[in-house]
Amino acid sequence: MDAISFGTDGWRATLDEFTSERVRIVAQGTADYLADAGHAGETVAVGYDARATSRGFAEDVADVLATNGFDVVLPERDCPTPAVSHAIVERDLAGALVITASHNPPEYNGVKFIPGDGASALPEVTEGIVAHLAEPVEGEQTGEIRAVDFAGPHVAQCRDLVDADLSGLTVVYDAMHGSGRGVTDDALEAAGADVVRRRCTQDAEFGGTPPEPTPEHLAELADAVREHDADLGIANDGDADRVAAVTPERGVLDGNWFYVLAYDYLLESDAGPAVRTVSTTFHVDKLAESRDCEVVEVPVGFKWVAEAVGEHDALFGGEESGGYTMRGHVRQKDGVLMALLAAAAASETGLDERIDAIEAAHGEIHQDKVSVDCPDDRKQAVLADLAEALPDSVAGVSVEEVNDTDGFKILLADGSWLLVRPSGTEPKMRVYAEAGSSDRVGALLDAGRDLVEPLV
Structure with missing residues (x-):
């Protein structure tokens, strides 16, 4: 035991x-x-x-x-x-x-x-x-x-929530040999989309690639979107509770962009709070503020998203790692529902065009993360030591506030931030950063690593 x-x-x-x-x-x-x-x-x-x-x-x-x-x-x-x-x-x-x-x-x-x-x-x-x-x-x-039959009623509920005609939309769907095969692709097709299927067979070895929809695992999906002149690429992870989207111009989208695109699309016809984790982009806040909506910040872990979605009757909730849900649905991350939502948005206005409009209004998203090896039994000691060693500035910018919702999120005077928190699934400390440029993110991550490594 x-x-x-x-x-x-x-x-x-x-x-x-x-x-x-x-x-x-x-x-x-x-x-x-x-x-x-x-x-x-x-x-x-x-x-x-x-x-x-x-x-x-x-x-x-x-x-x-x-x-x-x-x-x-x-x-x-x-x-x-x-x-x-x-x-x-x-x-x-x-x-x-x-x-x-x-x-x-x-x-x-x-x-x-x-x-x-x-x-x-x-x-x-x-x-x-x-x-x-x-x-x-x-x-x-x-x-x-x-x-x-679990899948049939579930897909019916998803299609009720996202009642879109996808006729004329071409989607390349990648199941990564997981449980989304024959479910997400069939749901998209039933809604009218032309679906090109990839890795939609069962393979106990997942084709030699972990069923994690990250850019390094979806390069061939991005190639297929361009090859088939498709409007959109969609991938699910192994149990299809997570989703990733691929656009013709930008390739595999960061999970933060998926969140912002989905919330922006829902706000076109509805209103309500957004629930995001501490590791998810502040672009959610900018978007919500522009529509007079509230943002609720929670620790990393979808259980906290689910709890807050219920408490605040949120329109949308999720985290940058690819798990999202929406009002009216079971409070569980759902890669099948999100595939339909992304396709519905793309069928009205291409996702690349949507990103262009959001960037024009709110700027680009630059975020990344690194990991520092840390035994599970050292994690709390590292956090305790970090609490005594929090700096007054990070990478040359002064600290304005420290948020301890989950680990330590250090908010800086230029609007950037650095987050240090323990992984809940691996013997690692996670270091996240968001800033106005990729170079600045890199500098923050280097500074964060330098903060954490001596404490492990």
Whole structure:
């Protein structure tokens, strides 16, 4: 049990640690947690992604839950994590366990719990499950296990929210061999788009590339957008809760730009607050201010985005790492919904043209991040030491304010900022910076690294 550690988004580990025995312990802990919370005998969803081991682990979870008297619904095949969240709300379920390592390489797998509201689990929930971890009970299954369609109702909900005619739009879709295949591409096609498919087959090795939609992994998608004279490229990560967009002129868009474009498009016909993490661009604030809307800043981690979206009835919420949701939808990041939203925006005005207009009004976005290796057991000590060593200036510009929402976000007099925070998924400290130019971002990141490295 000591090897089971719930981080930012569940427990992930390499397959030498992520074993059937430990997965069954997590399932028993979840069963006991749900029973103590008054959900004994109710129905629980069990989802899983496209990894070679995921279906087997999902069957382990279903077996333990059914032995504890819970009915279980499984998808007919691997499916996007947001489809599981939608199924929880649509079917009024007690919650779900999802077997997924998201964008991690194939030697990883993971498990996350999603509560009955379909949103990302807050720490008190995951801590409750960890407190209940126990060896699985033995006996006969008294709960029923059955297969249902999760993806179909989820796509229908997405299309209701983004009711756009995509006729005449050409989209190159890259599933990265993940669970978005046959879901996101089919949803775009059903809305009228001409879809060119890439990596839309199941491959346990993900074609040799981790299913993470970053620029270095999407170079061929950018080439395909130009080759097919397409209007847009879309990629999902391994469990299709994240999204990336590719434009004909700019190639793979930074996640900050996706946020700004999506929020700007929604503001054309609606109004409402934006929820962003501390690591997401201040361009969101500029855009919101121009429309007299509020911005709510939260720590990194979609669970905090989800909580704030509900509390503030936000129009849009997300983080620069590619996870977003919108008003009227389950409070879970959703790469299928966001693919439709990006396509709807592009069908009215090309994304490159939209970026040109936003840059003319609010300037360019220049942001980047680096990592500093740091053992997990040193992270809090590093933050404590950093609190005593915060500088009066960074890279020659004076410090105006320090925000400790998540680590330390150092706000500078020229409008730039530097953020230092511990990673929730890896033994690293993250250093982020945003400024008026790429050179200035580089200088800030160098300064941030120099601040952190001596403290590790």
